[in-house]
């Protein structure tokens with residue numbers, strides 16, 4: 253599988269071991285369960301998996317609070333189970349990315365237990381310890397999850413910094429010993445055969461060395477799609493992304509590259525200033541293989557806004573750089589709930605036809621919706637977790653079959669989070685039998701992308717048919733041309749298209765035929781047209 257740019261052709265699927273398949277009837281997904289389900293992912297067309305954290309952890313933040321970087325949480329299995337999983341995935345040509353949570357550990361990590369034990373402990377400086385300001389925190393920085401980004405340790409009388417929960421103390425990336433210890437973590441997982449990493453909070457770990465206060469934000473300042481009122485009451489100038497963050501990523505990449513094994517890194521860079529975001533590729537493309545591209549998720553959901561977003565991202569890519577697209581993940585509201593009804597199909601079409609690696613979130617291929625989690629079942633500590641919009645609601649178990657347990661776990665076992673409300677119909681078994689289901693639409697779409705060089709690596713150009721209601725674009729290589737036409741309107745629409753052959757419709761699995769002059773689309777229907785008649789290949793005569 254040697255190919256340094258394999259990820260350009262990949263279709264990546266985000267999955268949580270905890271939520272996928274439970275093999276031993278304890279209500280918790282595990283590695284043997286996930287391994288058993290690999291054929292499903294292979295048949296779907298997925299070529300790479302990104303696994304959420306599966307390390308030993310008190311699970312205060314679903315495993316993003318790591319207590320041991322180089323082991324498997326026993327509730328998910330053993331290191332041998334992990335190796336068997338990686339081997340089985342590789343045998344199916346599926347690559348595996350694991351999660352590197354480098355900004356912070358759990359407060360139960362032995363490093364932190366040592367660090368907090370006394371002011372002169374050798375690991376004191378592995379974390380960020382400061383004096384308070386007359387009984388108050390060292391500065392006004394806030395935790396992403398609410399409250400101050402500092403907590404007082406009564407024992408030693410100093411404050412430690414935490415970008416997230418107080419149970420997630422920040423590591424001190426300006427301590428060379430800590431950096432070496434983290435590079436060893438990278439080596440450990442490379443030695444286990446992984447194909448790369450998703451780097452958590454990749455822009456967070458370097459902050460202003462002078463630790464200046466952030467200025468207050470104007471009243472109307474708010475992030476594009478998420479209500480984080482307290483955090484957004486300041487402009488975040490000093491508490492992320494100090495320029496030396498780039499050096500840290502170069503160090504990482506060097507270790508990854510030293511294996512000569514085509515591993516890749518994708519960093520969670522939650523930034524919306526495009527030049528700043530793009531700087532995480534590095535001046536020589538020597539930092540992250542790609543910063544995660546959340547711009548589609550933040551865009552208004554209408555054709556002109558989406559077109560502007562897509563073009564802006566592509567224009568800002570450094571020469572030679574490659575991007576990715578995503579519309580759902582474990583931190584966001586399920587896309588079938590977030591988008592207008594029926595638009596989850598349009599989202600799939602968009603993701604799988606843009607120039608950049610698509611990242612899919614498990615269960616979105618079924619149209620799984622946000623689930624209302626009762627307060628007594630909530631797991632996520634982030635403030636709004638008891639509402640339907642909390643993160644738990646997007647993390648419910650994968651739905652395999654109708655009936656209790658939904659094929660995720662044994663029928664009489666209570667799964668770690670409740671099942672989705674419509675799990676009797678929104679599941680793999682039921683949808684497999686329905687040609688028009690969301691699942692079968694995904695299967696067709698993935699197959700088309702995997703079979704089309706133009707959709708994977710062709711140029712991107714907006715088509716003149718784009719307007720207020722229609723998003724239309726072309727993807728082309730020398731030999732192949734595809735046109736994507738998406739009707740966002742609630743009414744049917746006739747769209748001017750010179751010529752092509754329908755090879756895909758989001759609604760009608762049997763739609764086909766030659767189009768000349770215009771095509772008629774149903775309310776929120778999207779299609780792919782090929783310049784070539786189906787079944788033919790090779791160079792086309794010039795227009």
Ligand code: GLC
Nearest residue numbers: 313316416452453520582583
């Ligand atoms: C990232 C993860 C999120 C987690 C946070 C803290 O944003 O995606 O799930 O809570 O980091 O580790």
Ligand code: CA
Nearest residue numbers: 274276280282
């Ligand atoms: Ca289990």
